[in-house]
Amino acid sequence: MTQYVLPLPVRPHLSDRDFLITGANELAAAWIDRWPDWPQRRLALVGPAGSGKSHLALVWAARTGAAVVDGPDLQGDLTAAALVIDHADQAPAAPLLHCLNQQAETAGSVLLLARTPPTQWPFRLKDLTSRLATVAVAEIAAPDDALMEGLLLKHAHDRQLVINPAVVQLFTRHLERSAAAAATAITLLDELSLRTHRRATVSLARQVVAQLATDPS
Secondary structure, rough: OOOHHHOOOOOOOHHHOOOOOOOOOHHHHHHHHHOOOOOEEEEEEEOOOOOOOHHHHHHHHHHOOOEEEHHHHHHOOOOOOOEEEEOOHHHOHHHHHHHHHHHHHHOOEEEEEEEEOHOOOOOHHHHHHHOOOOOOOEEEEOOOOHHHHHHHHHHHHHOOOEOOHHHHHHHHHHHHOHHHHHHHHHHHHHHHHHHHHOOHHEEEHHHHHHHHHHOOO
């Protein structure tokens, strides 16, 4: 049986060449490529956990030299010409408003990451909500079959784990449709293979599926 042999070092690959584009994320990737032609140079990149938001943001940051800050740690004065704010919906309201105002005054660029669009963020500061309402939104959908298969292969690639097409098909059929589930399944499969000194076969993959069904965490 033909196998996918992935002989690279065990580390995550997060360059633009490693971002997998399918129907689930192609519009979001197109928005990243469209920069600096963003309305008001602002973009919200939204999608479920593990969907690739951070990967796309790092691609953009590498292109633009953007600073990256976690929303809860956001403070008022930032001088970066380009900025990524992860977990932007969890940022303090006043610093986030100041950041957006400063960005507008300096013609800088800002990329906001969250699971939901800005109009659903839990802010009550009127000036902030009015600014967020005008931010363009790029959404990453739940992975389709092609993206799930690609994610499974990528995570195996990162872990230097050899898997065959039957394993990929089994996981694609039975896993929760999320990037996080793909990462978890490959991690568990790799650990089970190492623990039992067996190849990552369909038999082991079925054990992983059963384990995730009884204990999704």
